[in-house]
Amino acid sequence: MSGLWTWEQKELARPTTKQEVIEAGLAYLEGVGADLICKVCIPSGGSCCLSCPFLSDGVGCGQRNTSCTAWLCGFLKYIYYEAGLIREWEDFWDEVPGQQFRYDTTPRHFAVRGWLEPPKLRFLSEAFADDLRRLRQDRPASWLVELKGKLDWHIDEILESTNPKFVKKTEAKLYRLTSDFQQFHRVKAQLK
Numbered sequence: 001m002s003g004l005w006t007w008e009q010k011e012l013a014r015p016t017t018k019q020e021v022i023e024a025g026l027a028y029l030e031g032v033g034a035d036l037i038c039k040v041c042i043p044s045g046g047s048c049c050l051s052c053p054f055l056s057d058g059v060g061c062g063q064r065n066t067s068c069t070a071w072l073c074g075f076l077k078y079i080y081y082e083a084g085l086i087r088e089w090e091d092f093w094d095e096v097p098g099q100q101f102r103y104d105t106t107p108r109h110f111a112v113r114g115w116l117e118p119p120k121l122r123f124l125s126e127a128f129a130d131d132l133r134r135l136r137q138d139r140p141a142s143w144l145v146e147l148k149g150k151l152d153w154h155i156d157e158i159l160e161s162t163n164p165k166f167v168k169k170t171e172a173k174l175y176r177l178t179s180d181f182q183q184f185h186r187v188k189a190q191l192k
Contacts, residue, residue, distance in 0.1 A: 013111035025069035031118030033125030074152030127187040
């Protein structure tokens with residue numbers, strides 16, 4: 001986030017708190033159905049919180065922060081991209097100061113220019129999770145983690161590119177990577 005706002009941007013800024021932003025992020029994740037993906041991924045060895053000092057056995061996260069809330073794994077990043085939500089998500093979190101790996105220095109009070117309204121797209125993640133659950137049975141244990149990494153990398157490449165031909169080629173790679181996700185693609189077609 002740039003420290004220099006125009007007068008109009010300052011007028012449109014919404015005062016908020018660190019906790020309110022975390023709660024908005026969690027509500028958004030809930031609206032997309034992130035928990036449905038996590039229920040398949042974590043038992044398969046794909047935990048994004050592995051080795052985090054704030055994770056307690058049998059309890060879960062002991063210190064949710066802005067950095068962890070804003071972070072998307074490759075599966076969620078792909079779903080957000082396919083649903084047309086990725087830029088909204090990224091733009092919002094770009095305004096939140098102090099995010100660092102697994103901890104943050106976000107001040108208690110700050111302002112943002114936009115806000116996240118939770119989408120109602122759990123059905124999309126449910127279809128993806130069902131496909132993921134079905135597909136991981138016939139593949140090596142490393143498949144899930146590798147796929148998640150490839151999706152993450154390709155989406156980042158798309159988001160950073162200004163070349164439409166490159167984006168189209170990368171989207172074709174994404175489709176090939178997810179071509180076996182038949183239920184997801186069938187449900188996604190209903191969004192249009």
